Structure formats: structure tokens, C-alpha cells
Amino acid sequence: MSYDRYGRGGRRRYHQRDRDDYDDRRRDYESPDDKLKTAIIKLGEVDPIEELPRLEQLIRDHVPRNIPVLSEALRIGVTEQPYKIPFYATMLRILHNSSELSIPDESPLGRLILEDFWKGFQSYLDKVAWRDTRLCIHFFAHLTVARLISDDSMLSLLRSFTAVLDEFGVSHGRAKQAALCAGEGLLIAGPALKEYSPTGVQEIITAIQTYAETTTQQKWLVSPATRISSQAIPSETTVELLDILLSTLNTLNQSDFTETANCIPQPYTTYPDIDPSVLSPYQLPLVLVPPEVIEFDSMSAESGEESQIKKDEWPEFFIRLFPNDVSPDPNSPPGYVVRTALLDIVEIFEVNRKECARLLLEYPKWNLPGTFNPKPGATTVVEPAPGKDWQLESTIIETVLGAYLILPESSKKSIYYIALITELCKLSPSTVGPAVGKSIRKLYTSLSDGLDVEAARRFAEWFAVHMSNFGFAWVWKEWIPDLQLTVQHPRRAFMRRAIEFEIRLAYHDRILKTLPEVMQTPDAYTIPDQAPGPAHEYDDPATPHHDAAQAVLNLFRGRAKIEDVFTHLEALKTSLETSEEGHVNVDSIIRSIVLQSLLHIGSRSFSHFLNAIERYLPLLRNLTSGGISNAGGGVNPEAKADVLTAAASFWKYNRQMVAIVFDKLMQYQIVDPTDVVAWTFMNGVAVGQLAELGGPMNLSAFEWDLLRGALDKANGRVTIARRKVAALRKEDDDARARVKARADETMEIDAEPKEENQDAKVPETTPTDNPALATALNAFSSLTKEQKTALSRTLEGFVSCLAPTSSDLHANPQARTVITEKAWNNRANWGRDEWNAWETWGWYRQFCRAYSPYLKTYSNTLYTVSFAKFEHENDEAANLLKTVWNIATGQEA
Template sequence: MNRRKLDELGDYDVRDRKRRRTDATEIEDRLESLINRVGEKSTSSLESNLEGLASVLEADIINYKGKILKILSECAVKMPEKTTIYTTLVGLLNAKNYNFGGEFMDLMTRKLKEALKGCMWKTARYIVRFFADMVNCHVISTNSLLKLYHSFLETTREDNSPQVRSDTYVYAVLSSLPWVGRELYEKKEQELELLLKHIEIYIRKRSRKHVNGLRVWKSDRPHPQEEYLDCLWAQICKLKADMWQEKHIARPYVAFDSILCEALQHHIPPITPPPHHPDNTYHFPWVVFRLFDYTDCPEGPVLPGAHSIERYLIEEHLHNIIKEYHLERKICASALLEFPLKQKIPLEYMIVEVIMAELFHLPTMRYIEICYGSLLIELCKLQPSTMPQVLAQAVELLYDRIDTMNVCCLERFVSWFAYHLSNFQFKWSWDDWIGASQLDHEHPRGKFIAEVLKKCMRLSYRQRIAEVVPEQFDCFIPPKPTCNFKFDPDTGSDLPGCDTAQAIITVIKNKGGPEEVLKALQALNNPVKDVDDDSPFNSMQIEVFTQTLLFLGSKTFSHSFAGIAKFIKVFETLIGGHEDAQLVVLRAIYELWSTHHQMIVMLIDKLLRTNTIQCATVANWIFSSEMKEEFTK
């Protein structure tokens, strides 16, 4: 055979291998798409789609078993809202291929062990939930699930481990019971009672010293503020009283009971929680936020009670949607409004309550603050007939309860509300709040309105805000921002340093550099020289220079920043790193812009970024006795 024919045969072989690889990739992509999209809107019923998909996957298990296992295990964790769909699919595959079900169990067990070891608690919780629901599909035996539960609850008996560790494991068990509680009740009632008794003993003895620091309101009226584990325990007790029957979880495996009940079951391998390590991180506790009850909702679907398991399931699903799409407000808003079973609940009320829960989450918000404001605006756009009214009702309820609101939450409320108003031309039923103008000037409602108007002014301008609100709100509108230049020749010509200030103005206007400015400042004597001959800095020079430079740049932020950048060497020379000298700079800024807090904040931030002043100095100045009048503003 000649070389040309050999080359041609080699080309055919390469093309054939590429074609096989391409075909395999296309099939894997198709399988992934089919598995990921099962349960989405379709002309066929969910049951028929699951049956068809199970047949397709069974035929491809021989060649693509690894890929199918990987996809199913990822879906179990990343799509918790479709847990029952995927457990049904696994149950159908297990009924047809017992070995495949065993390999899937081994894979999920490994993932659970890795999640526990890596402190990936949400992943671990979703896997435990998946295991629980696989009991309903006859993939896992009830005994092995109960053993897993008890191994998790053993953490409550550990010595020298933090409470938050045992809380995390107990929460994983409790949060999975809505899926499997009925099955355990029917087949293992005594064992279930023993399990619940163990949890009850732990719930009663655990410390709650942290709760006060996580409460949005100091008062429990009108809604008790419960810590998350206490609330979930109360919801599980209510579910137990209802004979473990809930109305929210879709259970497609019921349609295949005749097939699934004949399948052989697997056992979860023994899993022991890894020992506590000082470097381990656990879920931070939180207090469940409650804003609405059924009396706040108009005629229509009834809002589930605070201790109904449906309330927990719906809220968790909504929180998951926000977590998944919080960076894409339009997608997130659409996903929230397309919530399944939305016809059975007052969806707008529950969405607003969940978003407010995220906004007021303590000690810190989970996502950036702008996320919540932009998401609520998008919801108002997509649902203009109902969402603005529900949001307005929420604001009124928050305003009514503002007297006992946590200060951090009050600040977030102010910031969000001002931002929201700025997107709706600052229109609000201000007349309903006129009564606040008659209250003591230190009352939280008056403080709230004053802070909102101050924030609104930053997002607009003072005259615009003054025209929007009633005349009675004049006491809340911030004074007109003015630059109070201490060394103005028309008002302060008798002050020491006035002549030097004018000389500096001349130098800077003539485009002089730092050297010329320092030379002009040499004419000023140190006012503390007679008291302390060893004073390392001249406070008069610092005050005159700071006020003069920022007065010349008072037209805009950019002018001020440019002046600081150009004469940064003057600041460094005059201050020399001394904290007392830095305090002189801060006092000079405050005197110059006492009626323009935003300018003060921006200038101090600029000086911090240039290392002209230090953070510790700013903190000491803010909390000094000379600033006590600002503490309650």
C-alpha cells in the first residue's frame, strides 16, 4: 500500500473518532437538558414526562451511566424546589435497575460526607432532604434514614462543642421531616416519637442569649419574634398535630406507587458527623421576620399561619429564588411572580415579607443593599395592579412599629425608602404622617422622616423635596447646604489667619504649587507655642489651609478632590502623622460644611483613601464629647 492510501485511511480514522466524540457529547448534552428541564411547563403531564424520561435514561445507562449519575446528583443539590421530581425519577430508575440505584446512593453518600467535612451545610441539608424523600419512593429503607437522623442528633450530646454546631445538625433533621413525616408516622411511629422527644429535650435546654441581638423589634407585639430553630420546631409540632399532612409539597411518586413499592430498597451507609474543629464555620442563627398576618390580606387566598409548615416551605422557596437570582433583578422578579401554586396563597404579601426579611437580616444583610430596592421596583413594574399597594401597606406597618425597631434596621429602612421614593418622583401619602411633626423632636417617627428627607435630598435637591412634602414638615427638612468659610474677609476679617487665607487663595488661583502655599503659611505663628514649646505641628496653619483649600473647591465634589490631590504634600508636611493634627483637619472640615453632611462624609473618605488621616482618628473624633450633639441626629 502506498503512502497516499495510508494517509487517506489515517484521515478517515481521525474523522471517525471525532465524529464519535461529537455524537457522544451531543447525547450527553441532550441528557443533561432533559434531566434539568423535567418538571417545567409542558403540554404533557408531569407523570408522563417522568415515565418517558426514565425510559430514555434506562436505555442510555449502559453507555452514559457516569454522566447520568453526575447530573442527577447535581440536580438534587442545586434544584431543591424539584426534590420530589428527582426522587421520583431515581425511584423509577431504581425499580428498573437496582444496581444503578445503589451506585446513586453511594455517590450521594460521598457527597454528604464531603459536605459535612467541608462545612457546606446547605448542600448537606438538601442531601438529607433528598434521602428523606427517597424513602417515599422506596429507594431507601426507613430504618437507615432513622439511623442517619440519630447520628446527626448525637451532636447534641457532645461536650466542648458550640451550640451552633448541634443547631445546624438538628435543623437539617427538622427541615427534612415535612417530606417524610407521614411515611415515618405510618410505618415507624414509635421510632419517630423517640426522635421528636430527643429534639424536644434539646430545644428546651439550648441557650437563647443571642436572640435579643438579632431581633428587628424589641417588642413581640403584634408578632412574636422567634429564633429560626424554635419557629421550625413549632411548625413541626403543628404538622404533627395535623397528622403530618401538608398542602404544599407536590408528590408525583404517588402516581407510580404500584411500580415503586415492588422495588428493592437500599440502606444509607453509616455516616458519623466529623468532629468539631475550631476552624469550622456554621450557619449564623437568625430570627424569623414577621410583618403580615391573615388580617392584613384582603379577600382571596388566606395567608398561612406563622406556625404552619406551609409558611416555612413557601418562605424557604422564595429565599432560594432570591439567592439564585439576586444579581439579576429582572429574572429574579419574574421567578418570584411565577411561583408555583401562586393561586393558593397571597403571593405578593409573602414576597414583600421575604424581601423585607432579607433587608432587615441581622447582623448584616446577605446581599448588597441596592439588590432589595431594585428588586422591589422591578416587582412593582411587573405587577403594577397589586405590588405597589402591598408595598405601601408594608411601609405603613413598619412606620407604625418604628418605635421599637432595631437602630440598624431603622437605618436600612430609611435608606431603602428614600431610594424607592426617588424612583417614583418622591410621591407618598405624606399627609398621613403629619402627626409626627407634633411629637418630641427625639421621637423615632420624627427621626425617621427627617433621615428619609435627608437621604432624598442627596438623591435630588433640597427645593424639590421641600415642594413635595407638606409645610408642617419644614421642621424635618435639612437646612440649605452652605459653605461656612471661617476666614471670609467680609465676615471674619478680625480672625487670626484671615490675611494668610487670602494670600493662599491668591497663590492657588495663580496656579501656584505646594511650595508656594507652604511659604505663605509660614507667616502664621503656632497658637500653642507659648503653652507648649515642643508642639510638633502648627494647628493654625492646618486650620487655615484646610478651610481655604476646601472653600476654593466648594463648587463640586470633583473640585474638592482635585484640590486635595494637588496639595496632598502640604497636608503631609503640616500633619506629620500626628493624631492631634489630624483632629484639627476634621474639625476644620466640620466647621466649613456643618450643614452638608454628605460633603463631610465624602471629604473624610477621600482623606482616608490618601492616608492623610487614619481611621482610628476619625472614630475617636466621632465619639468625642464635642460631637455629642450629632449622636441623635
Template structure:
């Protein structure tokens, strides 16, 4: 293989061999770096001794270059860590190349000392993943006797000490606990040999911390439980719980089975008899306090930090198909796959290839041989299916609550790439996963996860010609229309239509699902619904006159004048009742009709007639003083009426109206809780479905995003002002040296730009708080209102009711979904709710019912957990 780069210089003559090229060769040192990083591409067992000789023979020696190469490889290719430990073990057997002092420090020791400096740098900047993977290397070297067990034990103790910090965040505690737990899993045999080291001093702090988080776990479990139940969840595993269970299992056997979980190629070498390397002592740095802040109820600034929660991963298959993550070998395999997926997020194609090659880096017999590969003797308790394990791990990351580590589209695209590499083996695993998740829908799969499942299903089908065995689900169309399975079918088909077109998706469905009464397909293809297009409509002529002006690109002032004349004529024929809302509906729907041809047409129309929209939102077309709120809500109603056959466009148009400040986020939230969900319950109570939640989420994200931008602007301007003040102070000090009797009398005033930015920030912060408050009020009205209690909210929160869910009616399923979106609101926006909890809780909870009501009790419990009032 050649390792040189070519720089191409295009010739001006296309016939002169097309290009002129100059070859740029790697230096010998660069080649050595590449060889170290690419260790194991063919056979790592044979390559390690050859690489050792190559490093020893390289002159002039460069310890830092070798250490850096190993550091890069360890943190970016963690599946090779055991072989890099073997490499360092062999490098400890010889002095530095070219050194005359044979008794001096070995080459391996010098590399390890330099490697430690890089580890310390990772730790100082709290690069947790890199830190944890370096600990893996140290743990392997401890088993190889290259590092002393005592200092390795003390290193792990420094991470368990983080768990005892006052007010430690869950994210920091989780990462520190995983560093300690996984390090002990690997180094356990060496640590256990030393009778002076007590492994329970490492295990007990982890267990104590996990027990302290029991209350918050219920809010992020993949399966919703609206009742208090101490039974462990069977469809998912929390990552810290799994690590503790695996660690306790290994410890109970004195770590005798560590070799079954982790490769240990260094044990095949001659035992290491030299003095081991002592790791320096460390302290884990404190958390970095973010400078970006926002105002709280107390008037002080608080860090706008994303909340981290317990991390549950969905289990899809039995333990004889995929490894159980709560067992030592299962935890080791899943962690290896999780790290690989996380690291290679920048290159999903390479990630897919490495995932299918993963058995190369595991003990023999771990997975069933792939078709065409040499048969291996199965190992008792192993012999798992690789493809099912990979898909389960990827989907487990996709289904993490409240949001996955990376964008959901990455995991969806990764599964597609894996399927393309090996469709014959991965396809069945994907099909089984879809069926398993579909089964979870009836068992309480979280509403947010149901939404992600719909996204993945529809996108995956679009990449494979929309081929799915829909007939398997035909019996389920007899369920209640609001049953989660029925909701999933409608949503998945709706998403598929967005990715294709109506007629094509219609043909993929079996005949029973094509029937209108099945409610699987929308009643007609997505498209605009212009109410005034039919000549039979009594307002057709008025709407056409407005439409012609808009098509002719008339000035906004002329359109407003014409609307006033339309209004006067309608008052003459129909009276004063609702004339304002009628004229507003005609204007907004006509404007949307002009922009319905494409998204660019829509944006052009909106931008051209912004003055018209602001006029309609202000209510100024009325002579009776229509309120601003009524005007803005009227615009939102007109948008929803026009796009009633394409609900996704409602979300898009609402977002643009907020962007151009025609409506406020609070208006959109109010609309979602009133007009958006007004007809979903026969009892008349408001409720929230997936569309309404998508609208609410868009409004909250818009309000939060504006605050973030304004905060950054204030921070930048304040920094500039401080720098100017410092320069002025320095200049004044220089003047005082000339005139010693002069007295400093400089008062620093805020610049006009900073003052303006601070005012804007305060306004946007109030808007953010109002949107959050209105959302909480909306959920109170849906689930825990004192004046209009929802009987379904109370009836479905008991364990007996849940076990009887097969008999639930539509109202009960709708209310169950609303409970799910309330839970997601609390955990998703927990950082903001925590800082505003005093005001929001006082105002909104004054409207809730009796605390003895089970629905009110549950409502408060969810709120208290999310805002940190119960831990």
C-alpha cells in the same frame, strides 16, 4: 426550542452580512442534561414520565451524567425537588438500559448511588445549603419507599449529634439543626410508621439547643427591649424556633398533614415494593479552622471568624394575609422562598420571575389566583396573598441582624424587579410593608433596621419617581424632634435628596412638611459651607490668599511657608489664643473648597497636598508645641464645619483622611464621641446618632480591614519562608547522603520581608485594639459613666418607662438611640471583642458606675452576652 450555541466571528467587511457565524450544536448528552435541569417548565406532572422514557432510551447510558444533572437541579432549583424524587422513583422500575441482566440493580438505584457520592462531597466541605437540599430529596424518596426509613432516621441523627458537640458555634448548630428538622418534616410519615424509631430523639436535641440560646436572642431581635421580659416577640420569628414549632405541630398529628405542606407527586404512582435503598452512615465533619489569625489578650493567635447569631425575620402581615412561619405549611413556604432568594442572588431578574411563579410549585389553593389566572377553589386556612408573602420574605432577609446574608442592595434591587414585573399587584404590598415598618418605629424597631428601612425607602422611591403619600405622616410632625418617626422622615428625605436634588424632593412633600419648623427638610440644599467666603468675615483676606495659592497649584512647601506668615500676622492682630486652630481651619477648608466641584477634584487636591495635611496634623505650624492629637482633631473639626450642610461628605472625607493616614481610626472615633455628639443632649452628656455611628463604623472597619490585609501578607510570606526552609532541608539531606559524617546545622531565619510584615501587623493590631477600646470608652461615657452618670440612661431602661414612651422628651429618645447603637456595636464586632474582652473589659469597666444602677447592669449584660461570658 433549539439548544445550540453560536460563536460569532466578526468579518472585516461591515457590508458582508455584518457577521460570519458557525453554529455549534450541543451533543445528545448535553441536550439530555439540559432537559433534566429544565424539567417542569411547562407541566412537571406530564413531563416526568416522558423524561423517564427519554433517559431509558438514551444510549450509551451514562449514570454519572444523569446523577450530576439531578444533583445540579436539586441544589439550584429546590422548588422542583418533589418531581425529581418522582423521577428517581420511576427510574427504579427498570434495569439499566442495554443491560442483559434484568435482575441487576435498577437504573434509579445506580443513579442514587452516584448522587450519594455528590452529597458526601457537599458534606465533606460543609456546603450546608447543598447538603440540606439533598436531604430534602432523600426525605421525599423515603416517603416514596425508595429509601429505607431506618437509614434516613440515622442520617438525621448524625446531624442532631452536632448539637451536642462541645463549644459548637451557633452557625454550625443552626445549619445542622435545620438539616435534621426539615428532613424530618418531609420524611416524618415514613419514619413515624416504623415503631422502632423515636422521633423525639431528633426533636429533643433541637429543643434543648434552642433553649440554651435564650440569652443571646435579645441582642438580635428586631425590636429593642432595654428591660428583661420573657414575653415572646410578636413582630418577628426566629428561624430555629419556627422550625421547632412546625415540627412539633406535625408530630402531634403523626405527620398526617405533611401533604398539605409539601408536594408528593410520587404517591400517585404504583407503590414501590422492591427492597429500599440503604443510605450509608455518615459523620458530620468538624468545623474548618481558619488559618488567618490575629493576636489576642493572651498573646496567642485566634481565628478571625465571623460571629453568627440567632436569625430573626420580621413579620409584617397577619396570618390570614401571609402564612405563619411557625405553622408547618407556613414554614415550608417561607423556607422555599428563602432558598430561592438565596440561590438566585446572582440573577435578580430571574429570581423575580421565579418568585412570581412560585405557586406553580406549591399545593393547589395555597395562594390567591393572580389577576387573569383561572380561578381555583380556595383551601381552608390557606388562600394567602402571593405578593405580600414575597415582599415580607425579602424584607425579612433584609432586616436580619446584625447584617443580612447578602448585601442590602440585592434585596432592594430585587423588590424593584418584582414591582416592574407586576406593578399592579406588587405595588400595594410594598406600600403596606412601608406603612407597617413605619409603625414599628414607635414600637422600638432596632436603630440599625431603621437605618436600612430608610435606605430601602429612599432607593425604592427613586426608582418610582419619588411618589409617596407623605400626607399620611403629617400628623407625626408634632412628635418630639428626636422621635424615631421624625428621625426616619429626616433621614429618608436626606437620602432622597442625595439620589436626586433638593428642589425636586421639596416639591414631593406636602406643605406642612416644607415648613422649616417641621425639621423634615434640611435648612438648605446640600453643598459646601466655606466659612471664609463672605467678605464680611474678618479672616476673608487671609483665606483668599491661601485659596489663590491652592488654585494656582503652588507647591506644598510654599503653601506651608505662607501659612506661617499668615499665622504671624494673625498673632500680631489677635494675640496667641487659638491661632493654630484658626490657621489650620483656613488651610483645610480652603483645600476642601478647591476639591468641592467633584469627587475627582477632591481626590486630586488631597493627593497633591498630602505633605501639607501631614504638616497640619503634626501641629508643626505652631511655635508653642501643639500636640499631634490636637492637630488631627483640628483637621476633623474643619472638615465637619465645611460640610455641615452635606453630612454624607463628612463620612467620605474622614474615610479618605484615614486611608492616607492623615488621621488614625482612633482619632475619628474620639471625634464622633466628643464633637460629633456633644450638642445632642441638653444635659451635656455625649450621645451617638446615625451620623456619628456611621463615622465610628467607618473607622472600625478601616482598622479591622488593615489588620486583615496585614495578616494575609504575613501568612503568605510565612508560607514562602517555610517552603524555602523545607527546600533547604531537602538539599541538606541530599548532601548528607554524600558525606555521611556531616551533621545538619541549619538554622532558619525569618526573611527581612516577613520581619517587616510582622512588625506592621503588630502595629496595626494595636491600632485596631485602640479603636475598639476608644469606642467602648465612648459608650461608657454616654451610658454608664461613674463620674458623670447620664440620668436618662437609667430612667428609660425599665418596662414602665418604655410603656410611657409617648411622653418621652428629646433627651430620652436620643439616649434610647444611643443604647441601640451600643447594642449594635457589641453584636457587630463581637468576634474582635471576644478576643480582646479581658483587656477591654478591665480598662473600660473600671470607669462604669455602681453595679446596682440599672443602666450599668444593662450595659454589662449586653457586653457579657456579646463576648460570650453569658450564654
């Protein structure tokens, strides 16, 4: 017994442990190919120049030779660690030399690797993987300067990308990527190509220049430094990607690309050139850039034909925060190289922000010595290069914030850029912290100089999250003088938004203590006088209808059946109609009581809120259809507006909850996105912190969040319905194909097909043949109409706010403020109304550029509805709105 318990059992345990150890050893084992591949990828962990001879020996000693493994490791290094590309080019240059291990009459090892590398590049090109393609072109450009690739084939490769710019109807995203491939390849290979063909070099620059000139209007619309007129002088605080590329190429071309060596490492130039008579340069094969990929997986809203709605790509504007002696001028060759290298690191290492932060701070190791200031306490001090000696941390923060503030939206999620800056501060707080502080002050200053409202909203979001990671420590007293500005000034609006975001991340009392006393007063309009929380209108016994509301609340607390609630509400309605005067809307009172009672129950937690809504969902839908009885039915916009008003009133001290409740009401189809849009333009300002100030209707960041939530909901529903229709149609196609295949198989088996099979045909599937498809098509049609209505109502709302006609002014006799270039130049004297109109106009710009793919679908109808009334009028405000609309919908070049 003891043997069974301890002997055999122990042996089993020992055997299991041995097997686990064997599995661990097998998992940890690396084949020689894997070790060599890892060594290539990790080149330069200490010093790339010193590691190259050792890596060369490892590659040459590796037997048997495995060219695909070597080229794969090189492709990974080039596309995922672009800052190492000059050193990988040097490695390939070394491998072109003969060795004792070389096989007679065989191509050099470097040539064999390059030939296999080209296959991988071709696969990137076929998949239209633009970033990988561009980085491979960087590698080929370095090899051209190293005389491993022929000048004529490299020039031909770059020309194949400039040919994309001449395509009819080419999208900006495709043209921009093609221009970057050609322009950056020329930037690196320029010394060799200019010597070979000055004319060819000029042709490439001219092709990029010609295309860039066609994007002037688009640049005006997405510049973060807002300008009223598209003819205004470009701001010195922003730079556009293609513009700085062209400026760099023109500068280099004027000096015959002799300055290239002053901004890009070229370690391979220390080796003697390969004799062309011994080994001719590699001829890159001819390529053709594939056309744009269009996936037919959706349906067009207007025609019903299959198409795909793609997100529009706009010119990329980067904001500048520091002078040229602190961070490099992006219009100069060194500045362009540094900025694009840092951007590539930020884009590639999104999956690991900590690794990204480390690599950004180690970037000087991969650039030319003397480019940046030495780190504090550095043992080796390098003499600064002439005209350089920049601050690394300021350059990094400027680059990351530039990518974060790209309009209409950044390429990555906002939280990535925010978290990346936090990691940078943690790695080097003494150097990154001051750069972050200077960036905040510079952005804050630019708020009154035309910083776009969407960029300002993101700035407030970043500021609040960053402060939450570092104890909410900020020198608020620096901004106390700005409290003398009008309450709607962008700087004061920024303070309110940033503090509101901070309160969401902490709690009211803690944030209140971080502010100076002068900012804590209600008259400062900086922080609310009470913490965010519910505001149940019927809690006070002195409030009218308190008893009626308490009775309804008790029914909900007791989880009464819906039928009992309906009966009680009918009795309540009869009682109110008897006691109230005739002009009082009894139905509106009952809707307010019901919704506020449900929200009061749901205010304990988010799950309580969802449970309350789901339990009484039929009741809410009945109320919003206009009826109190169980029958209901119909559509009643006033009833839905009452529900939204009641929700906004209940959470008037917590605007985040207003947006959340509105979203859930749309999700449960209690209200439609169009209802939220209409309510926002009519009543949204009443929820704001400044509602008591009155004044003309305006849209702040809060109202824009409500509009964006409604539009995203409408567009998202259409996208889901479109995919469902596409999936059902594919199923039908597959089913018909199977039926046809069986019929063909039967005909082949039978030597003499039967008469009924000779005329048999696979029936065409129509919606009536497939109930599921018919239902999906009806839903798609209904949701498309809802989407169109929501977009139309939003556009009409903006037009009525910013360019009201005489009839609009008669209906809403509030002051009208027109934003013009002359008025903007006089902004120092602006008051509340002017800044209100300015912010509303900014959100109109964001609406047009962010939703341009959807607006283009209905452009003719929407234009007719909103702008036709201005056709015979020379209205300055209307003309400005039409200009923005035409650019966003592609009506103006």
C-alpha cells in the same frame, strides 16, 4: 491586479466566513449527553407532572447509558432548583420500575442514579457546603416517603446531624445549619419515620429543642423588635428560625405527621409502593459530619498564635408584616415550608435578580393547588385550600424584607434585596405595588413600638431607593399628624433620614416639591432649608481671617510648592500671634484655614478633592502632628480634632461628604480611626441637622456611620497586615523547605556525606533574618494597638453616654436619661432626651453584636477599662450595658 484585489481577497473573505460559521456551529453543538442533562434540569417548564413520562422515555432511550451525567444533572436540579425536589423524587421513583430496555439482573436505573447521587452528597458534606447538604437531605427525605430509601438509614443520617448539637463549644452557625438539616429532613420524611420509630423522631426534636433553649440571650440581642429586658415577653411581630422549625415539628408530631401532605407536594405517592421482596430500599451509608473548618492564615492579636477571626453567626429573626390570613403563619407547617422555599430561591438566585423575581411569582406552580389566591384574570380557578388562600405577593415581600432586616447584618448585600423588590414591582406592578405600600406603612408604624435602630436605618435606605425607582411618589400627607411628635421621635427621625437619602439620589429641589407644604418649613425639621453643598467659613469678607484664608487659597490654586506654603504659614502664625489675644489658639485657626481651603478647591469634584489632598499630603500630616514648621513631629490629638472639625464644618450641609472626607483622611493616615471615634462622641452631634436644639449627647444614624467607618478601617488594616505576615511566613517556610530538600538530595547522592553536611541544619527563620517579615510584624503590632484603642474608645464613649458616673456628670452636667423597662412602657410621654438615649442605646447594641468577634479578642481588657468602675455599684443602666456586653462576648449563655 484586479484578481489579486477582488479574486484572492474575496476568496480569503469567503474562507474566513466559512471558518467562522463552522466555529459557531461547533460552539452551538450539544452532545446527546448535554441535551439529556438540560432536559432534566429544565423539568417542569410547563407542567412537571405531564413532562415526567416524556422525560422518563428520554432517559431510558439514551444509549449508551451514562449514569454520572444523569446524577450530575439531578444534583444540579436539587441544589439549584429546590422547589422541584418532589418532582425529581418522582422521576427517580418512576425509573425504579422495570422496562423493556432493562438489562436482566441489573439494578433498576433509578437505583444506579441514586447510588451515584450519594457520592455528590458526600462531597458536599466533606466541603461543609451546608445549603447543598440540606437540600440533598430534602431529596433523601422525599425518597424515604416514596419507599426508595430505608427508614433506619434515613433516621441514622438525621441523627448524625443532631450529634453536632452536642459538640463541645459548637458555634451557633454550625449548630443552626445542622439543626436545619435534621429538622427539615424530619419534617419531610416524618410520615415514614414516625411509623418506623416514634422514639427516634422524638429524640431528634428534643435535641433541637435542647440546643435552642441555650440561645435565649442571643435571641434577645438580635431581635428586630427591641426589648429592654431579656425576660420580656417575645414580640408577636418577629419569629426566629429555630423556634418556628420546632413549632412546626411539634405540630406535625402531634398528628403523626399526617399534615405533611397538606403542606408539601408528594406526587410520587400516586404510584404503587415497590415490593421490598423484589427490590429492597437503598441503605444510606453511615456519615460523620466533618468538624468546623479553621484556616490557619492569620495571627491572633493577643497571643501572636495563628488563628482566624470568623464573623459571628447569630439567631435569625424575621419580622412579620401581615396577619395570618394574608401571609402564612411561619409557626405552622405550611407557613414554614412556604417561607423556607421562598428564602432558598432568594439565596440561590442572587446572581440573577430578574430570574429570581420571575421564579418567586411562579412559585405557586410548585406548591399545592389552592395555597395562594389566583392571579387576576386567571383562566383556571382552583378552589382555595382550607385555612390557606394567602396573598402571594404579600408573602414574597414579607419574606424578602425579613431577610433584608436580619440583624446584625443580612446574608447578602442590601442592594440585592432592594433591587429584587424593584424587579418584582416591574413584573407585576398591580399586585406587588400594594403589598410594598402596606409593608412600608407597617414598618413605619413599628418604629415607635421598638423597631431596632439598625433595622430602621435599613428601612429608610430601602424606602429612599425604592422611591427613586418610581418617581419619588409617596403619600407623605399620611404622616403629617406625626409632626406633632417630639423632634427626636423615631418616626420623625425616619422622615429626615429617608428624605436625606432621597436627596442623595436626586436633588434637593425635586424632593422638596414632592413634600406637603407643612413638611417644607424649617420648623418641621424634615428637609434642610438649602441644598447640600459646601459651606466655606471664610468666603464672607466680613468673616474674621478672610484675607488670610484667601491668601492661602490663592497659594493652593496656584499649586504652590509645599516649602512656599510652609513659609507663608509661619509668617501667618507670627502675624496672628501679634494681632490676636493670648487666649486664641492660633494653630487651630491655621489648621481650619488650610483644610477648608483645600476642601474648597476639592469641592468641584471627587478627583479635584483627591488631587488636592495628595499634592499637599506632607503639609496635612505636619499640621496634624502639631507643628506648623516643616519639622513637625509628635502626636497631637487636638490638632487632629481640629482637622476633623474643619472638614465637618465645611460639609455641614452635606453629611455624606463628611463621612467620605473622614474616610479619605484615615486612608491617607492624616488622622487615625481612634481620632474619628473620639471626635464623633465629642462633636458629632454638632454636624447634625438638629444641632441647634442642644440637649444631651446622643448618637444618630449619622454618628453611627462615622463610628462604623472608623472601626471598619481599623479592623480592615489589621486583616490586611495579618494576611501579609501569613504570606511572608509561608514564603519563608517554602524557602526553608527548598533548602532542606536540596541538602537531603546532596546527602543521598554522596555515598559518604561530607563532614560539613552531616551536621548541617536548616536555620530557623526569625524576624531579624527577614527584614520584610520584621517590618510586617512591626506594622501588624502597631495596627493591632490602633484597633484595640479604637474599640476601647468606642466602648468608653457609649458607657459615658448611657451610664455616666458622678465624675462624668460633673464634667458634662447634661441631663442623664436611663433606659429601663419601666421607662419604656411609659414611652408615650417621652421627650427629646428619652428618645436620644433610646437611639444611642440601640447603636450600642449594634456595636456589640456587629463587632463581637473583635471584642472577644480583647474582652478582658476592654471590660476592665469600661466596666470595672461599676463593680461595687448597683447601677441599673450599667447593668444593662454589661448584660449586652456579656452576651456579645460570650460571657453569658
